Amino acid sequence: MSNVLEGLLNGISNNENDHGELAICVQNAYKSYGYWKRVNVLHDVNLSVPKGFIYGLLGPSGCGKTTLLRCLVGRLQLNNGQITVLGAIPGSRGHGVPGAKVGFMPQETALYKDFNISEMLHYFGRLHNMSRQGILKQESFLLGFLDLPSKTKKINQLSGGQQRRVSLACALLQQPELLILDEPTVGVDPLLREKIWSHLMFISKTNGTTIVITTHYIEEARKANRVGLMRSGRMLAEDEPIALLAKYNQSSLENVFLNLCVEDQNRVLSKLKRNSSAHEDLQHQQLEATTMTNTGAHSLAVNDQNGTGVVDRENYSASVSLDPEMIAEAALNDRTARSEGGDTDILPNGKISAEQIKPTQLVKRPILTAKRAAVDCCICPHAHKIWALMVKDLTVIKRSIGFLIFQFLIPVIQISLFCLCIGRDPQRIPVALVNDESFANYPTGNRSLLLLTKINTDYIQLHSFDDMLLATAYVEKGDYYGVMNIRKNFSQAILDKLTKFKADPATLDQSAVHLFLDMTNQQVTYVMQNSILTATQLFMKELLIQNKIDPRIADPPVIIEKPIYGDLTPRFLNFAAPGMMISIIFFLAIGLTALIFVVEKKEGLLERSWIAGIIYFLCKISTMQKWRRFYLIFFDRVRYLVLNFLSEKN
Numbered sequence: 001m002s003n004v005l006e007g008l009l010n011g012i013s014n015n016e017n018d019h020g021e022l023a024i025c026v027q028n029a030y031k032s033y034g035y036w037k038r039v040n041v042l043h044d045v046n047l048s049v050p051k052g053f054i055y056g057l058l059g060p061s062g063c064g065k066t067t068l069l070r071c072l073v074g075r076l077q078l079n080n081g082q083i084t085v086l087g088a089i090p091g092s093r094g095h096g097v098p099g100a101k102v103g104f105m106p107q108e109t110a111l112y113k114d115f116n117i118s119e120m121l122h123y124f125g126r127l128h129n130m131s132r133q134g135i136l137k138q139e140s141f142l143l144g145f146l147d148l149p150s151k152t153k154k155i156n157q158l159s160g161g162q163q164r165r166v167s168l169a170c171a172l173l174q175q176p177e178l179l180i181l182d183e184p185t186v187g188v189d190p191l192l193r194e195k196i197w198s199h200l201m202f203i204s205k206t207n208g209t210t211i212v213i214t215t216h217y218i219e220e221a222r223k224a225n226r227v228g229l230m231r232s233g234r235m236l237a238e239d240e241p242i243a244l245l246a247k248y249n250q251s252s253l254e255n256v257f258l259n260l261c262v263e264d265q266n267r268v269l270s271k272l273k274r275n276s277s278a279h280e281d282l283q284h285q286q287l288e289a290t291t292m293t294n295t296g297a298h299s300l301a302v303n304d305q306n307g308t309g310v311v312d313r314e315n316y317s318a319s320v321s322l323d324p325e326m327i328a329e330a331a332l333n334d335r336t337a338r339s340e341g342g343d344t345d346i347l348p349n350g351k352i353s354a355e356q357i358k359p360t361q362l363v364k365r366p367i368l369t370a371k372r373a374a375v376d377c378c379i380c381p382h383a384h385k386i387w388a389l390m391v392k393d394l395t396v397i398k399r400s401i402g403f404l405i406f407q408f409l410i411p412v413i414q415i416s417l418f419c420l421c422i423g424r425d426p427q428r429i430p431v432a433l434v435n436d437e438s439f440a441n442y443p444t445g446n447r448s449l450l451l452l453t454k455i456n457t458d459y460i461q462l463h464s465f466d467d468m469l470l471a472t473a474y475v476e477k478g479d480y481y482g483v484m485n486i487r488k489n490f491s492q493a494i495l496d497k498l499t500k501f502k503a504d505p506a507t508l509d510q511s512a513v514h515l516f517l518d519m520t521n522q523q524v525t526y527v528m529q530n531s532i533l534t535a536t537q538l539f540m541k542e543l544l545i546q547n548k549i550d551p552r553i554a555d556p557p558v559i560i561e562k563p564i565y566g567d568l569t570p571r572f573l574n575f576a577a578p579g580m581m582i583s584i585i586f587f588l589a590i591g592l593t594a595l596i597f598v599v600e601k602k603e604g605l606l607e608r609s610w611i612a613g614i615i616y617f618l619c620k621i622s623t624m625q626k627w628r629r630f631y632l633i634f635f636d637r638v639r640y641l642v643l644n645f646l647s648e649k650n
């Protein structure tokens with residue numbers, strides 16, 4: 001016993017805790033959801049399931065059964081308390097929970113709808129590292145046993161009940177040590193329900209499988225070896241069904257449950273009255289009343305505990321008008337009072353009662369399971385799990401060809417549009433011309449005309465203005481990208497500069513072409529400047545030739561030789577397109593991965609895979625790798641096709 005306490009106090013998650021033959025031991029479990037607005041779901045829950053037992057977890061909707069199950073498989077962590085499953089804290093290193101040791105059937109179907117039954121079973125089989133033969137053997141047994149249609153039938157062609165049976169088959173597949181089944185018999189006909197229970201009893205007896213099962217059909221839990229009755233996040237009673245029936249002198253578990261609820265309400269109410277701290281929560285009252293009706297507590301006119309009165313619907317409704325916070329508080333007071341009173345309960349298996357351990361003595365926060373799983377994954381790459389995920393992803397692709405084509409078409413269309421509309425050099429850029437040398441716009445005889453003829457009209461479209469202020473106003477309005485101004489004495493000044501080497505400020509100013517540009521668009525600016533500079537250079541060379549001077553004088557003292565890579569006239573398209581493609585590939589891969597994750601999370605598939613031993617990190621790797629590889633190969637081909645096509649067009 002001292003071992004137990006020591007292990008618990010130190011929070012050690014291994015076999016040293018020595019819970020004997022207990023497969024599951026939950027001690028003083030507290031769980032709440034949310035950070036800012038806390039929803040308390042589990043209040044001081046204690047639960048013990050011996051190995052090879054079937055444990056029926058019963059309670060109305062919303063009482064916290066699923067939350068407790070998710071804590072058992074390591075999916076959620078307690079805020080306080082301790083859980084030991086198969087001798088260790090779920091998620092601890094090397095432990096098979098989550099993993100192959102546990103078969104989990106969630107409440108939602110959590111199946112890939114486009115898969116057929118066989119593919120679904122093979123996916124989970126591969127995850128659990130089962131041999132092909134093993135999977136096939138189990139497959140043929142489960143198909144027959146669960147009365148399933150042909151294994152090639154797709155999940156989305158099955159009825160709701162059939163889908164739930166496939167889900168159950170996936171949980172039973174690897175014959176795990178521990179089975180956690182969240183309402184497996186919903187939508188199943190009574191005969192098959194009988195058969196499922198018989199099978200569960202058989203495997204618990206012969207294989208020693210421990211089974212935790214939740215159900216809304218309270219009476220079917222009679223077949224369980226032990227039942228736990230929960231309400232508002234608390235465990236009201238935990239015992240063998242027969243013992244409970246005998247204790248409450250009832251013929252059905254429904255009535256036992258109802259008696260327990262009434263007893264519980266009275267106890268909590270009297271405590272609250274004593275503390276004079278009653279609050280009202282009408283919303284919760286309605287919820288509780290509704291959920292009780294749903295759970296099959298339909299016969300509310302039953303004998304009360306003393307056998308003297310009748311609990312009618314009204315009384316019952318009134319008695320359930322309690323705030324969960326208040327109930328939790330009362331429960332805590334109750335437990336504290338018990339522990340202060342020094343009662344010592346020794347469990348039948350000789351272990352210390354969970355109630356003997358104060359919550360403060362327990363581990364505040366269990367070990368971070370996700371971190372451990374990540375470390376495990378790095379140490380051991382789990383090839384079979386990656387293989388299972390890859391086969392699953394390929395099947396998903398195979399089944400969604402239309403979606404895949406659409407996914408591939410989007411980037412092709414985007415890149416084509418980029419190349420056609422954005423990636424090309426800007427053309428016919430409108431520029432205002434104010435030529436102070438001219439009269440009647442383009443007079444003959446002056447040299448500025450020669451300069452203007454050298455400007456490539458594919459790139460620059462000149463529009464003449466007489467007034468500099470008016471031209472500038474048009475640029476400001478956004479009609480033109482700039483003003484090109486040629487000063488009054490341009491012809492004489494350029495001649496003086498080139499032939500007589502005059503370099504006084506007036507000559508230099510008048511011999512220059514003055515540009516007033518809208519430089520907000522880098523690409524347009526570059527093309528404008530480049531075109532005008534090239535035109536000016538050509539003009540000067542021609543002028544020098546006319547004056548019998550070597551035209552090379554007009555060349556800048558830089559000679560651009562044959563390029564090592566690329567062309568002498570580089571194009572923006574060639575530069576920008578690859579970057580654009582990589583961006584599209586990257587973001588599409590990310591988007592697609594995120595989409596798959598969101599869908600899988602919504603349908604409960606991600607959680608199911610997680611409980612089967614897949615950590616999200618592994619999922620991400622497999623998904624990202626797959627899409628990236630696909631896209632890279634595909635785009636490599638498309639890139640060449642598109643670029644070649646466009647270059648030839650231009």
Ligand SMILES: Nc1ncnc2c1ncn2[C@@H]1O[C@H](COP(=O)(O)OP(=O)(O)OP(=O)(O)O)[C@@H](O)[C@H]1O
Binds near residue numbers: 034039107
């Ligand atoms: N992720 C969550 N965030 C906040 N509250 C939650 C979350 N999941 C469950 N709850 C709340 O916790 C309470 C218990 O939920 P849980 O699913 O455990 O109930 P349950 O007993 O399994 O119900 P049912 O039988 O209908 O499945 C409910 O009030 C529910 O609204």
